[in-house]
Amino acid sequence: MREVIAAHGLSASKALGQNFLFDEQLLSRIAAIPGDLSGRNVLEIGPGPGGLTRALLRAGANVTAIEMDRRCLPALAELGEAFPGQLTVIEGDALKIDHDAIFNGEPYAILSNLPYNVGTALFTRWMGGEEWPPNWTSLTLMFQQEVAQRIVAQPGGSAYGRLAVLAQWRATAKLAMKVHRSAFTPPPKVMSAIVHVEPATMPEGVSAAKLEQATAAAFGQRRKMLRQSLKGVPGALDALEALHIEPTRRAETLDIGEFVELARFLTASS
Ligand code: SAM
Secondary structure, eight states: OHHHHHHTTOOOOTTTTOOEEOOHHHHHHHHHTTSOOTTOEEEEEOOTTSHHHHHHHHTTOEEEEEESOGGGHHHHHHHHHHSTTTEEEEESOGGGSOHHHHTTTOOEEEEEEOOHHHHHHHHHHHHOSSOOSOSEEEEEEEEEHHHHHHHHOOTTSTTOSHHHHHHHSSEEEEEEEEEOGGGEESOOSSOEEEEEEEEOOOOTTOOHHHHHHHHHHHHHTTTSBHHHHTTTSTTHHHHHHHTTOOTTSBGGGSOHHHHHHHHHHHHHTO
């Protein structure tokens, strides 16, 4: 990969959040996280010069990669030639593209090593919406470690919040691998970790929008008691009473099951 970078004169762009991975063993281990990819559709966001892409192609996946830095396209085209018929590259901003449409409704796995802000925005989009299960079968995503810990967090700690509820109320979220900052070129300031998410059954009678409204309000004032933080959510105080949830509790003490119950009550009474 270092040779590819040198041959194509690719210097990492800070503005595009480029921190590249070159270690082939590490990249193969990442590509193995979703299980056997042979013959499966994979969406990779931000392939850069193609380190992870190559590992995915070697694993036998049919990869569609979205990259917004056109400097990377020649290197990706060479990779495509080495794996005929397996790689499609789309030049563009992954935030502006309809991912389901790429695969014509067929299932696909998503893998990505993305800049922090884009990763969180895409994650929120993939995990949101009323339709469930989604067309994607798994998300395998690199985040800065602190964000990864917020995604897999359990109730009771400061890491537990909206991201944890969003990630876990109808999916399983695991911390699959920690990645040391020195594995990247150039090394970022912070440690990274890969989160692996698979869709689970969506609880019945719960609107995702209501759940989002309740968690946003509750964690928006996380130090306040629920009777205060949920004041602005119509029906929420009645829901606490009906569900025997003490209004003096704080958001971070409610487990995901309790948030789901709260959202179900709000859904039924709206
Ligand atoms: N996957 C490569 C690797 O692991 O070595 C590159 C990772 S680098 C952290 C992130 C890549 O995402 C860069 O190549 C960058 O140009 C690309 N990128 C950043 N924002 C993007 C966006 N909105 N849509 C598509 N690609 C994006």
